[in-house]
Amino acid sequence: MNRTILLVGVLFGISAVILGAFGAHGLKEVISESSLNSYETGVTYQMYHALFLLWLGSTTRLSEAHKRWIFWCAVLGILLFSFSIYFLATDSLNSINFKSIAFVTPLGGAFLITAWLLLGYRIFKYFN
Numbered sequence: 001m002n003r004t005i006l007l008v009g010v011l012f013g014i015s016a017v018i019l020g021a022f023g024a025h026g027l028k029e030v031i032s033e034s035s036l037n038s039y040e041t042g043v044t045y046q047m048y049h050a051l052f053l054l055w056l057g058s059t060t061r062l063s064e065a066h067k068r069w070i071f072w073c074a075v076l077g078i079l080l081f082s083f084s085i086y087f088l089a090t091d092s093l094n095s096i097n098f099k100s101i102a103f104v105t106p107l108g109g110a111f112l113i114t115a116w117l118l119l120g121y122r123i124f125k126y127f128n
């Protein structure tokens with residue numbers, strides 16, 4: 001499980017750098033400033049949680065079962081939160097109306113919060 005968590009963390013980290021560069025250089029002139037700010041928020045949260053996954057895969061203080069739950073909440077959160085923001089921020093660039101998926105952004109945020117809550121609970125239990 002640790003190898004999977006680490007590799008997924010690396011993948012999300014690499015793609016955050018690529019998407020961030022694309023946003024800064026490729027989207028700067030073609031989407032509004034507020035859309036670009038939203039896009040950057042998606043990149044920032046993706047990178048924070050990529051680092052979170054790298055830490056999770058490296059720690060020995062959590063059982064594999066606990067890591068699995070935290071991992072899946074983080075992955076679902078990144079995919080639903082950050083990637084829905086990418087689609088919504090670039091909605092004006094294509095003929096597909098991504099506004100219909102806006103409901104998944106807060107759902108993704110809830111998964112990210114759940115990952116942190118699960119980690120916090122496990123830390124509390126470990127040191128108690």
